[in-house]
Amino acid sequence: VAKVAxxxxxxxxxxxxxxxxxxxxxxxxxxxxxxxxxxxAPGEVEEAWIGSVGTGGWQLGNLAALAGEEAALSSIGLxxxxxxxxxxxxxxxxxxxxxxxxxxxxxxxxxxxxxxxLSGAHQRYWLGVSGETEWERLAGLTFGGVYGLIASRHFRxxxxxxxxxxxxxxxxxxxxxxxxxxxxxxxxxxxxxxxxPAVSEPLHLYDCCPVSDGATAAIxxxxxxxxKWTDSPVWVRGSGAAxxxxxxxxxxSLTSLGATKKAARAAMREAGVSVRDVKVAEVHDCFTIAELxxxxxxxxxxxxxxxxMTADGETGIGGRIPVNPxxxxxxxxxxxxATGTGQVCELFKQLRGQADKGREVKGAEVALAHNVxxxxxxxxxxxxxx
Amino acid sequence: VAKVAxxxxxxxxxxxxxxxxxxxxxxxxxxxxxxxxxxxAPGEVEEAWIGSVGTGGWQLGNLAALAGEEAALSSIGLxxxxxxxxxxxxxxxxxxxxxxxxxxxxxxxxxxxxxxxLSGAHQRYWLGVSGETEWERLAGLTFGGVYGLIASRHFRxxxxxxxxxxxxxxxxxxxxxxxxxxxxxxxxxxxxxxxxPAVSEPLHLYDCCPVSDGATAAIxxxxxxxxKWTDSPVWVRGSGAAxxxxxxxxxxSLTSLGATKKAARAAMREAGVSVRDVKVAEVHDCFTIAELxxxxxxxxxxxxxxxxMTADGETGIGGRIPVNPxxxxxxxxxxxxATGTGQVCELFKQLRGQADKGREVKGAEVALAHNVxxxxxxxxxxxxxx
Numbered sequence: 181v182a183k184v185a186x187x188x189x190x191x192x193x194x195x196x197x198x199x200x201x202x203x204x205x206x207x208x209x210x211x212x213x214x215x216x217x218x219x220x221a222p223g224e225v226e227e228a229w230i231g232s233v234g235t236g237g238w239q240l241g242n243l244a245a246l247a248g249e250e251a252a253l254s255s256i257g258l259x260x261x262x263x264x265x266x267x268x269x270x271x272x273x274x275x276x277x278x279x280x281x282x283x284x285x286x287x288x289x290x291x292x293x294x295x296x297x298l299s300g301a302h303q304r305y306w307l308g309v310s311g312e313t314e315w316e317r318l319a320g321l322t323f324g325g326v327y328g329l330i331a332s333r334h335f336r337x338x339x340x341x342x343x344x345x346x347x348x349x350x351x352x353x354x355x356x357x358x359x360x361x362x363x364x365x366x367x368x369x370x371x372x373x374x375x376x377p378a379v380s381e382p383l384h385l386y387d388c389c390p391v392s393d394g395a396t397a398a399i400x401x402x403x404x405x406x407x408k409w410t411d412s413p414v415w416v417r418g419s420g421a422a423x424x425x426x427x428x429x430x431x432x433s434l435t436s437l438g439a440t441k442k443a444a445r446a447a448m449r450e451a452g453v454s455v456r457d458v459k460v461a462e463v464h465d466c467f468t469i470a471e472l473x474x475x476x477x478x479x480x481x482x483x484x485x486x487x488x489m490t491a492d493g494e495t496g497i498g499g500r501i502p503v504n505p506x507x508x509x510x511x512x513x514x515x516x517x518a519t520g521t522g523q524v525c526e527l528f529k530q531l532r533g534q535a536d537k538g539r540e541v542k543g544a545e546v547a548l549a550h551n552v553x554x555x556x557x558x559x560x561x562x563x564x565x566x
Numbered sequence: 567v568a569k570v571a572x573x574x575x576x577x578x579x580x581x582x583x584x585x586x587x588x589x590x591x592x593x594x595x596x597x598x599x600x601x602x603x604x605x606x607a608p609g610e611v612e613e614a615w616i617g618s619v620g621t622g623g624w625q626l627g628n629l630a631a632l633a634g635e636e637a638a639l640s641s642i643g644l645x646x647x648x649x650x651x652x653x654x655x656x657x658x659x660x661x662x663x664x665x666x667x668x669x670x671x672x673x674x675x676x677x678x679x680x681x682x683x684l685s686g687a688h689q690r691y692w693l694g695v696s697g698e699t700e701w702e703r704l705a706g707l708t709f710g711g712v713y714g715l716i717a718s719r720h721f722r723x724x725x726x727x728x729x730x731x732x733x734x735x736x737x738x739x740x741x742x743x744x745x746x747x748x749x750x751x752x753x754x755x756x757x758x759x760x761x762x763p764a765v766s767e768p769l770h771l772y773d774c775c776p777v778s779d780g781a782t783a784a785i786x787x788x789x790x791x792x793x794k795w796t797d798s799p800v801w802v803r804g805s806g807a808a809x810x811x812x813x814x815x816x817x818x819s820l821t822s823l824g825a826t827k828k829a830a831r832a833a834m835r836e837a838g839v840s841v842r843d844v845k846v847a848e849v850h851d852c853f854t855i856a857e858l859x860x861x862x863x864x865x866x867x868x869x870x871x872x873x874x875m876t877a878d879g880e881t882g883i884g885g886r887i888p889v890n891p892x893x894x895x896x897x898x899x900x901x902x903x904a905t906g907t908g909q910v911c912e913l914f915k916q917l918r919g920q921a922d923k924g925r926e927v928k929g930a931e932v933a934l935a936h937n938v939x940x941x942x943x944x945x946x947x948x949x950x951x952x
Binding site: 284 | 626659699806943
């Protein structure tokens with residue numbers, strides 16, 4: 181079986197940025213190319229998959245063509261992938277499969293989103309369109325609302341409380357404070373989180389990820405070609421993708437995402453690892469409750485067990501399994517279509533021992549990226565390793 | 567190198583249809599599954615790529631999850647691919663690469679679009695968003711306008727005239743009149759085309775494809791698995807994808823699409839065939855001028871030579887190289903995201919000798935599908951063969 185390596189990964193800062201979407205993507209592609217040890221020119225990339233929800237409509241159709249153009253990728257095959265907030269997780273899978281097939285030797289997976297130039301109402305529209313339309317969006321249910329319902333149910337089934345969520349937020353902000361690329365660089369206390377205004381009970385301000393601009397890119401290469409570009413490749417050891425029903429009320433459970441479980445099983449099976457082998461993970465924490473549920477669905481904790489695991493410090497830097505050392509969606513930020521390959525950017529650095537001081541996960545050889553679309557209808561999981 | 571087969575392909579009728587987008591896609595998937603000789607259940611499909619521009623916003627984000635759900639494809643990995651009118655040509659390439667990689671044994675590529683429930687202004691918006699935003703759409707240039715400019719330039723460079731375009735339309739309507747799945751089933755005369763009202767000079771009514779609803783799907787399988795499902799597989803012999811600058815004024819030429827040339831070269835090289843080996847083709851004739859240019863860019867005719875070739879009857883049924891035996895986008899119809907795999911549906915039948923009476927291309931063993939996004943910024947070409 182052909183092995184596929186990540187030989188470069190780079191991103192813009194996440195946050196409220198002055199640049200437009202195209203310029204952000206060009207910056208991320210350049211950062212990824214520059215991160216390749218031997219230095220890579222854009223012309224080496226043979227095909228690219230670009231994740232974007234397309235927020236704001238600056239270029240709604242054929243977006244990949246325009247984004248690629250500014251990043252000096254034009255003339256090669258460019259694909260726009262849209263799976264809501266999992267867009268670039270799926271773009272990464274597409275690029276992985278393309279290299280694995282032998283048809284492409286060097287592929288780029290990336291993502292971009294420009295959101296902060298929109299008015300509040302327009303932002304709500306573009307965030308809302310990835311929710312189910314008939315039963316959720318048009319009935320007024322926002323993503324904050326969906327995750328509020330999920331959190332309430334988790335509280336009821338497992339006795340989780342607001343302080344359990346607050347601990348996730350505090351950890352995220354602590355990690356992000358050491359990440360120069362993060363949207364939020366400010367540490368917060370449990371008290372800050374507990375006393376912040378409510379957004380959608382039981383979720384308060386610090387339980388919610390921000391609306392961010394940003395772009396990310398990763399460069400994948402076949403084993404043979406990878407050795408030309410770096411002596412320290414990061415291998416894609418496993419990849420899994422799965423789907424669930426879009427409307428949350430139709431699912432079997434509110435406190436577990438079936439797509440996460442299925443995608444993670446597939447990725448770990450392909451990688452030949454169990455969850456105990458994973459030493460660092462970036463998980464999709466669009467809300468604090470989502471991190472707890474991800475830890476449970478991925479198998480790091482039993483159902484209902486992630487709150488204790490977090491309280492015991494197991495998910496912090498230096499803990500048993502550091503989770504979201506980047507700060508996660510929660511504090512690193514969440515530019516929808518850029519988030520999935522953003523997780524890869526973080527893990528690429530962690531596995532190569534290049535993470536920023538104070539949030540390094542030392543000695544990690546196996547990492548997991550978990551990217552969710554919407555409230556869990558789509559999910560892509562990747563296992564990376566050195 | 568792993569071989570990839572198309573073992574099934576099916577579609578809805580194209581036209582102004584009462585069903586919504588989800589129902590249309592479910593119907594197309596069912597038609598594709600039923601077309602598999604041994605009969606296939608939805609549960610056999612391991613992953614799917616779904617092309618859609620997402621017209622109308624009935625589900626703009628995470629559309630693949632919802633479309634797959636109604637087609638009984640939920641729980642597997644579903645990817646929405648958006649490359650304007652080439653969305654499902656690129657979805658087909660993604661599915662091809664996935665099967666070729668060995669990670670997936672049975673994949674589905676498809677597409678859907680629901681357009682006729684929109685008001686005229688809303689249709690113009692959704693058609694326009696795949697054009698370049700800054701220089702074209704916001705300046706008032708529609709796709710009819712872009713192709714009108716292209717046609718004018720072609721007239722000037724090569725002496726092409728309105729009657730040359732009319733012959734393309736007459737052929738398209740003749741073929742579509744024998745295709746029960748086509749949007750237009752009515753033959754037209756050269757005089758009808760010449761005297762029809764102007765849309766965007768020199769393009770008149772019959773030079774333009776209609777706004778259609780429709781959905782399409784193709785089922786791809788690895789060689790090993792394909793033999794279980796059919797004794798008559800159609801092989802994907804070559805696949806190519808390429809991109810050009812989005813804004814037409816920035817391109818080197820108005821009368822040639824660089825992305826077509828590059829994608830075709832790649833697909834034919836992989837297939838090990840030359841254009842002379844191709845015995846039937848479905849090309850992207852969103853406007854009649856686009857068919858002439860496609861024939862020239864693909865190499866069926868020299869630059870400026872496609873009008874004569876058409877006048878000589880070489881592209882008609884029974885001609886040297888029948889082009890758009892389905893009726894093409896022009897008369898079979900053009901449900902944006904569904905068009906690319908719709909071309910595959912036609913060629914699957916043609917190569918297996920199952921095309922409708924009166925428009926069969928007898929004895930064809932190599933076929934070519936050419937799918938263009940927008941005014942040529944993206945292009946996917948596939949060579950199929952038996």
